Amino acid sequence: MAFLFKSDAARAAIFRQVFARELPDLEFHHCSESFDPEKVRYLLMWSAPDDLSRFRNLEVLFSIGAGVDQFRPETIPDHVKLVRMVEDGIIRMMQEYVVLGVLTLHREMLAYREQQRRGVWQALATSQAPDRRVGFLGVGMLAQAAIDRLKPFRFPLAAWSRSKKVIEGVACFHGDDQLGDFLRGTDILVCLLPLTEQTSGILNARLFSLLPAGARLLHVGRGPQLDQGALIEALDSGQLAAAMLDVTDPEPLPESHPLWSHPKVIITPHIASVTQPHTAARSVIENIRRHRAGRNPIGLVDRTLGY
Ligand SMILES: NC(=O)C1=CN([C@@H]2O[C@H](COP(=O)(O)OP(=O)(O)OC[C@H]3O[C@@H](n4cnc5c(N)ncnc54)[C@H](OP(=O)(O)O)[C@@H]3O)[C@@H](O)[C@H]2O)C=CC1
Numbered sequence: 601m602a603f604l605f606k607s608d609a610a611r612a613a614i615f616r617q618v619f620a621r622e623l624p625d626l627e628f629h630h631c632s633e634s635f636d637p638e639k640v641r642y643l644l645m646w647s648a649p650d651d652l653s654r655f656r657n658l659e660v661l662f663s664i665g666a667g668v669d670q671f672r673p674e675t676i677p678d679h680v681k682l683v684r685m686v687e688d689g690i691i692r693m694m695q696e697y698v699v700l701g702v703l704t705l706h707r708e709m710l711a712y713r714e715q716q717r718r719g720v721w722q723a724l725a726t727s728q729a730p731d732r733r734v735g736f737l738g739v740g741m742l743a744q745a746a747i748d749r750l751k752p753f754r755f756p757l758a759a760w761s762r763s764k765k766v767i768e769g770v771a772c773f774h775g776d777d778q779l780g781d782f783l784r785g786t787d788i789l790v791c792l793l794p795l796t797e798q799t800s801g802i803l804n805a806r807l808f809s810l811l812p813a814g815a816r817l818l819h820v821g822r823g824p825q826l827d828q829g830a831l832i833e834a835l836d837s838g839q840l841a842a843a844m845l846d847v848t849d850p851e852p853l854p855e856s857h858p859l860w861s862h863p864k865v866i867i868t869p870h871i872a873s874v875t876q877p878h879t880a881a882r883s884v885i886e887n888i889r890r891h892r893a894g895r896n897p898i899g900l901v902d903r904t905l906g907y
C-alpha cells in the first residue's frame with residue numbers, strides 16, 4: 601500500500617518524515633519518484649489529474665487545500681472519498697488574516713494609505729468596534745475559528761450559512777430567505793464561502809445594495825464568487841467604502857485591471873492561509889487511521905453539496 605504526495609517537494613519532505621514515524625507500514629512516494637500506481641491507496645494533491653484512472657486501487661483523495669472547487673468531482677470514481685484539508689496551521693493563518701483584514705477595514709487603513717500618498721496628515725472619523733458589525737458569509741471551519749479570534753475586540757458578530765446554526769455570541773442567519781436581513785445588519789462583510797454553483801457570483805450588485813451604505817468587503821473565499829465590475833461600481837458610488845481581496849478571477853489579475861490601482865482596494869496574492877506541512881501531515885495520518893478503522897475522515901466532502 602502506498603501514499604502518493606503530488607505537490608511541492610519541500611512539503612513532501614516534511615510529510616515523509618512524519619509518515620515514517622507514524623505510519624511506517626505505508627510506502628510514501630513523492631510524484632517525482634518512480635512508484636507502482638496500483639499500490640496507491642491514498643493520494644494528496646491540489647486538483648485531480650486527468651489520469652486518475654491509473655490509480656485503480658485509490659481509496660482516498662486528499663486535497664492539499666481547504667477548498668475543493670478545483671477538483672472535478674465527475675472525474676473521481678464514486679467509491680473514492682474526497683477529503684478537504686482540516687488542519688491547525690491553515691486555521692491559524694486564516695485567523696491572522698481575517699483579524700488583519702477586519703482591523704484594516706475598521707480602522708480606515710485604505711483611506712490613510714491614500715492620504716499618505718498625497719502627503720496629508722489628518723485624522724478621520726471612525727466607529728468604535730461595538731458599533732461596527734462584522735458578518736461572515738459561510739461559517740465553516742475557517743470562519744468559526746476567525747470569529748473566535750475576533751471576539752475580544754467586541755465587534756457585534758453575525759454569520760450566514762446554508763443550514764441553521766447556533767454559535768455563542770454570534771447572530772446566526774441561514775438560507776436565501778435570511779440573506780437580506782443578515783446583509784442589512786453587516787458593516788464589514790467577510791466572505792469565507794466555498795465556491796459552488798450556488799455561491800459563484802454571489803458578491804454582486806444586488807448583494808452590495810443590501811449592505812448599509814459605506815460597508816466594507818473582505819473577500820477570502822474564491823475569485824469567481826465576486827463580480828469585480830459590480831465591486832468597482834459599488835466603490836465608486838460610495839455604497840462600499842473599501843475592499844480587501846485575497847482572491848480574484850483570474851489570479852493574478854491582468855496588469856491593466858482597474859482593481860490593481862483602485863484607491864479603495866487592497867489586494868493580496870491568495871496568501872491568506874496556506875496548509876502547513878507539520879500539522880497537515882498529522883491530520884492526514886489521523887484521517888488514514890479513521891479510514892482504516894471504517895470511519896469517515898474529518899473533512900469528507902459531500903459531493904452533492906460540492907464542499
Ligand atoms: N484565501 C485563502 O487563502 C483560502 C481560502 N479558502 C476558502 O475558504 C473556503 C471555506 O473553507 P472552510 O471554512 O474550510 O469551509 P467549510 O466547508 O468548513 O464551510 C463552508 C461554509 O459555507 C457555507 N455554505 C456553503 N454553501 C453555502 C450556500 N449556498 N449558502 C450559504 N452558506 C453556504 C456552509 O454552510 P453549512 O455550514 O450550512 O454547510 C459552511 O458554513 C474554502 O472552500 C476556500 O474556498 C480556504 C483556505 C485558504
Ligand SMILES: O=C(O)C(=O)CO
Pocket residue numbers: 664665666667668685690870871873874875
Ligand atoms: O486551502 C485553500 O483552499 C487555499 O485557497 C490555499 O491557499
